[in-house]
Structure formats: structure tokens, C-alpha cells
Amino acid sequence: MAEPEYPVRIGLEQALEIVGARAAQHRLPVETGDLADAQDRVLAEDMRAPHPLPPFANSAMDGFALRGGDLPAQGERTFALIGEVFAGADSAPPIGAGECVRITTGAPLPPGADTVVIKENVVVDGDSITAKAGEKLHANVRAAGEDYMEGVIAIASGTWLRAPQLAVLAALGIAHVPVRRRPRVAVIATGNELVPAGQPLAFGQIHESNAVMLASLAREAGAMVVARRCVRDDPEALREALLDAALEADVIVTSGGVSAGEADHLPRVLATVGDIHFHKVRLKPGMPTLFGQIGACLHFGLPGNPVASAVTFRVFAGFALRAMLGVTQVPKPSCARLAAPVHKRHARAELARCSLHTDEQGTQWAMPHAKQGSGMLRGLAESGALALLPADAHEFAKGDVVMLWPEYF
Ligand code: AMP
Ligand code: MG
Numbered sequence: 001m002a003e004p005e006y007p008v009r010i011g012l013e014q015a016l017e018i019v020g021a022r023a024a025q026h027r028l029p030v031e032t033g034d035l036a037d038a039q040d041r042v043l044a045e046d047m048r049a050p051h052p053l054p055p056f057a058n059s060a061m062d063g064f065a066l067r068g069g070d071l072p073a074q075g076e077r078t079f080a081l082i083g084e085v086f087a088g089a090d091s092a093p094p095i096g097a098g099e100c101v102r103i104t105t106g107a108p109l110p111p112g113a114d115t116v117v118i119k120e121n122v123v124v125d126g127d128s129i130t131a132k133a134g135e136k137l138h139a140n141v142r143a144a145g146e147d148y149m150e151g152v153i154a155i156a157s158g159t160w161l162r163a164p165q166l167a168v169l170a171a172l173g174i175a176h177v178p179v180r181r182r183p184r185v186a187v188i189a190t191g192n193e194l195v196p197a198g199q200p201l202a203f204g205q206i207h208e209s210n211a212v213m214l215a216s217l218a219r220e221a222g223a224m225v226v227a228r229r230c231v232r233d234d235p236e237a238l239r240e241a242l243l244d245a246a247l248e249a250d251v252i253v254t255s256g257g258v259s260a261g262e263a264d265h266l267p268r269v270l271a272t273v274g275d276i277h278f279h280k281v282r283l284k285p286g287m288p289t290l291f292g293q294i295g296a297c298l299h300f301g302l303p304g305n306p307v308a309s310a311v312t313f314r315v316f317a318g319f320a321l322r323a324m325l326g327v328t329q330v331p332k333p334s335c336a337r338l339a340a341p342v343h344k345r346h347a348r349a350e351l352a353r354c355s356l357h358t359d360e361q362g363t364q365w366a367m368p369h370a371k372q373g374s375g376m377l378r379g380l381a382e383s384g385a386l387a388l389l390p391a392d393a394h395e396f397a398k399g400d401v402v403m404l405w406p407e408y409f
Contacts, residue, residue, distance in 0.1 A: 006276045008278065008280050010281055010282065015278055015283075017321075019173065019291060021318055023319070023323035026296065027104070027324060028179050028250065029178060029180070030044040032178055034176060035166060037181055039162070039166065040160065041180070041182070042159070042160055042161070042221055042327055043159045043161055044157060044180050047177065048151055048152065049149065049154040054145070054147060058109060058141075059103045061105055061119075062104050062376040063103060063116045063122070064100040064101065065080055065095065065100060065113035065116050066100035066113055067114060068115035068137035073165055074132045074133045076132045080098060081099075081100055081128055082101060083101045084102035085104075086104045086107050087106035087107045088106075089103050092108050092109070094112050096112065100113075100117075101113070103303050108150055109358040114137070115136075115141060131362060139354075148168075154169070156328065157326070157328065160222070160327065160329060168388035180326055182223055183251055184224055184248060184250045185223040185249060185253060186196075186227040186245035187228045187229075187255075189211040189230045189254070190255065190257040191256045191263075193305075194209055211255070214253050214310075214313055217310065217317075221321045222322075227248065233256075233257060233263040233264075234265075238257070238265055238266060238269045239272065239273055242254075246274075246294040246295055246299075250298070251300065251324075252297055252298070252299045252300070253300045254266060254300070254301050254302065256288065257301070257304065258302070261336075270290065270294070270299060274292050274297075275293055281312075283312070283351070284346060284349070285351070286302075286308045286311050286315070288308075298313070300316055302316075305374040307375065314386070332406075333404075335401060335404060336356060336385070337366070338387070338398055338402055339357075340368060342396040343392070351405055352368045352372060353371075353383035354368050354369060355369060355385070356404075367405065370388070383406045387402040387405075
């Protein structure tokens with residue numbers, strides 16, 4: 001048999017390099033979205049503060065605004081109460097020497113005032129108040145621009161817009177934001193044995209679970225799922241399904257049919273309709289992973305074993321989607337100590353399903369799940385993390401530090 005002209009059985013790092021380089025060529029176009037609909041979108045340009053935040057000096061507390069220089073160094077002093085200014089007031093009376101106004105949180109500081117004495121610290125008597133020594137100059141005042149100065153980059157390009165970022169943009173008065181178009185993902189599950197949930201199982205059949213899982217992972221990664229279907233292990237049906245999907249999707253994710261079995265047609269089919277960039281990665285689970293493209297559409301041929309499908313989606317497809325979206329935020333790498341020893345026979349990198357707990361000293365422990373089989377969904381459903389066991393290491397003692405695959409979603 002002739003050697004394939006694409007890399008096979010490559011290491012995890014090389015596979016990620018290839019995926020990253022291809023995905024970078026498929027940066028998604030920029031569109032303008034309403035801020036209200038921009039949750040979980042990725043910002044496509046640096047957003048500078050069009051005005052300072054806060055826009056004007058205002059009170060941080062309910063109290064009395066006055067000139068800090070008038071406050072007594074010892075004993076007490078009486079101030080004339082000349083008015084009031086509440087949040088939303090359209091004007092504020094200027095303050096002269098020995099004068100004050102009643103002020104509420106968020107109200108603009110009157111001209112001349114630079115300090116707020118909280119109401120609990122004064123005695124009010126009709127049209128005057130008495131303040132004691134010990135109050136601080138400039139206390140309880142939020143200066144204009146103390147949060148964001150006008151013109152600074154408030155949210156950088158490539159940032160996921162989550163609740164805090166949306167709040168910053170809204171506070172800066174920005175109603176429309178440039179965001180990357182959501183990647184369109186088509187999910188195709190392959191296998192003659194698959195039956196959708198809700199239908200009875202005949203001999204040899206199983207309920208299909210990858211399509212719903214991969215669609216959910218795609219949405220968590222910021223994508224829009226444009227198709228989700230099941231296809232039989234038939235080269236012609238696969239070919240048609242891939243070509244159809246490539247018409248509407250930026251990324252096709254298939255499950256199954258990429259191993260060496262008689263019904264594993266995908267590598268040959270992909271080679272006829274597109275290009276293969278690599279096949280097989282020295283990774284457990286996920287060895288059979290296939291990556292290629294049809295026209296401008298990237299194709300991740302993930303293994304059918306459900307855990308392998310989930311893990312390789314996170315490692316490869318999720319990574320590609322972030323690159324296509326131009327995400328620049330890199331999550332901090334996190335690590336844990338193994339809560340049990342592990343003996344790894346093979347020379348592949350392994351992503352072990354683990355549950356995490358933190359002890360009273362603040363040490364994070366990763367306990368490998370008893371069910372590590374790549375077909376065992378329980379190990380996936382009951383684990384909160386993937387611990388990376390490097391390819392060239394084999395013996396891991398209890399307490400050894402392992403990297404956790406970063407959580408991106
Ligand atoms: P394959 O990669 O096609 O050889 O499939 C490997 C294993 O995963 C087999 O036991 C399949 O029955 C199972 N499998 C494949 N696709 C799915 C799916 N969509 N849902 C659940 N199990 C699947
Ligand atoms: Mg199959």
C-alpha cells in the first residue's frame with residue numbers, strides 16, 4: 001500500500017500546530033451586533049472608552065457634600081445646609097465656604113465640593129449639620145475616570161463578551177459592537193448501529209449520543225449548529241452528507257468511521273472530496289482522529305467512541321473554533337496533584353477523566369475516574385477535568401503534579 005501523503009500517527013503538539021495554522025486561515029468575518037445580543041460573542045476590535053467612567057465626579061455614599069478644607073481638625077464644625085442633590089439631578093447648587101448639600105449615592109458632586117461626609121457621622125439640625133473632627137479630605141467621592149479614563153482600551157479585540165464585559169460596554173454607552181460571525185458547525189454522526197433517542201432498539205442497535213453531545217459542545221464554544229444528522233456507513237451517503245454540509249458550514253464535525261474497521265470509510269471519502277491534513281494522533285482517547293477540509297470548510301473526523309469524541313472535540317475542534325473567532329484570551333493553566341497513582345503503559349499522551357477536590361490546605365487533587373474506557377460515558381459525566389499525562393511518562397505517583405486541560409467554555 002502506498003504511504004499517504006499526509007502525516008499519520010502524529011504527536012498531540014504537532015496535531016495542534018496543524019489545526020491552529022489551518023484555523024488561522026479561516027478567521028470569521030466581522031459583523032455589527034446589538035450589545036443586548038452579544039453575549040458569548042467574540043469582540044473583533046479594540047473598544048476604547050468614548051467618555052470617562054464614571055463620566056463625572058459623584059458621591060459614593062449617602063451623606064453631605066462639602067469643601068474638605070472646611071472640616072474641623074479638632075472639635076466640631078457646623079455647616080449651612082443649602083440644598084440637596086439626588087442621583088439623576090439635572091443640576092447641583094455650587095457650594096461655598098462653610099456650606100453643604102444633602103447628597104445621595106451616584107449624585108453629581110456640586111461645584112466647589114470635594115468631600116462627602118456620610119450621614120451617619122453628622123448631626124442634622126434644621127438647616128444646618130454638625131461634623132466632627134476625623135473626617136477625611138476627598139472621602140466618599142468617585143472621581144471622573146477613576147474606573148476607565150477616556151480613550152483607553154476598555155475591552156480588547158478577541159475577548160469573549162460575558163456579563164462583565166457587556167456591562168463595561170453598556171456603561172460606556174456603546175450599543176453596537178463589532179463581533180466575529182458565529183462559526184457555523186454541521187454535526188454528522190455515522191454508524192449503521194445508531195438509532196435516535198426515543199425510538200426502540202432492535203438487535204445490535206444503540207442510541208445515538210454523539211450528535212447531541214457534539215452539537216452542545218459546539219454551542220458552548222460559541223458556534224451555531226446549522227445541521228445535525230445521522231448517516232449510515234455507506235461511502236456514497238457519507239460523500240453526499242459531507243458535500244451538503246460543506247455548502248453551509250464553516251466546520252464539519254463527524255463522529256465515527258475513522259478507525260481501521262471494514263466500515264470505516266471516512267478517510268477514503270474525505271480524500272475524494274477534499275484534503276486530509278492528518279490522520280491519527282498519539283492521544284488517548286482519540287487516536288483515530290482525522291482532520292482535513294472540503295473547500296474552505298474544516299472537517300474534524302472524530303472517533304465514534306463517545307468519550308474520545310468529546311475529548312477530541314475539546315482538544316481540536318474547540319481550539320480551531322477559538323482561532324477562527326480570533327479569541328486572544330488564554331486561560332491560566334491549572335494543575336492538580338494526582339489523588340491516586342497511575343500506571344500508563346502506552347507512549348501516547350493521555351487525557352484522564354478526573355474529579356477535582358480541594359483540601360483544607362488549598363491543594364487541588366485530581367482523582368482519576370474508575371471508568372476510563374473511551375466508550376464509558378459515566379467517566380465523562382462524573383468528571384470535572386481532564387488531566388494530561390504526557391506521552392513519555394509512564395509512572396505517576398499519588399501527589400504528582402499534573403496539568404489540567406484548560407476549560408475554555
Ligand atoms: P467507530 O469510531 O465508528 O468505530 O465507533 C466506535 C464505537 O463508538 C462503536 O462502539 C460505536 O457503536 C460507537 N459510536 C459511534 N458513533 C456513535 C454515536 N453517534 N453515538 C454513540 N455511540 C457511537
Ligand atoms: Mg462506526
